[in-house]
Amino acid sequence: METGANSGIEGKILILATESCAYPGANSVGQAHSSYPANTYILRVRAPALFPEKFYLDCFRKGIGGIIIMSCGEECPYEGAYHALAKRVDKLYQSMKRVGLDIRRLRLTAICTVCNRAFLREVNDMNALLKELGPPVLKEEDEENDAAASAAAAG
Numbered sequence: 001m002e003t004g005a006n007s008g009i010e011g012k013i014l015i016l017a018t019e020s021c022a023y024p025g026a027n028s029v030g031q032a033h034s035s036y037p038a039n040t041y042i043l044r045v046r047a048p049a050l051f052p053e054k055f056y057l058d059c060f061r062k063g064i065g066g067i068i069i070m071s072c073g074e075e076c077p078y079e080g081a082y083h084a085l086a087k088r089v090d091k092l093y094q095s096m097k098r099v100g101l102d103i104r105r106l107r108l109t110a111i112c113t114v115c116n117r118a119f120l121r122e123v124n125d126m127n128a129l130l131k132e133l134g135p136p137v138l139k140e141e142d143e144e145n146d147a148a149a150s151a152a153a154a155g
Contacts, residue, residue: 011065011130013123015042016051022070022111022119029116036123047071049085053092060101061138065130068122070111100139104129 017023023044048069093103111119
């Protein structure tokens with residue numbers, strides 16, 4: 001149980017919201033004067049498929065407690081992007097397991113431009129999960145192995 005200055009503060013939630021679907025959905029939550037936890041940070045992105053696996057793991061290493069990828073789903077305007085993203089998330093789950101991260105910290109979901117309730121449910125569910133799990137802790141030996149493998153590949 002946390003004590004002191006950080007008591008009661010939830011982990012940070014990063015939302016990657018697609019500019020054509022999920023970001024307008026997040027905006028509609030604000031327009032409806034609905035509230036969601038202040039530990040939520042929304043990043044407007046063209047297509048989450050553009051982010052490499054390393055980006056997500058680095059976010060966890062830097063203290064982001066949970067990441068919600070809010071996409072357009074099958075209705076993505078970029079052909080093949082959603083399927084590429086789904087494959088990337090599957091690979092990420094394996095990487096997360098290797099470094100001891102609970103895979104529930106990363107969520108891929110489809111949010112439409114007017115999906116207020118779905119947006120709020122996703123954020124509140126992740127917030128509750130982070131309260132349960134606490135801050136992310138990655139296995140150090142795996143980080144060292146990753147660095148050694150990268151160095152070996154470069155040299």
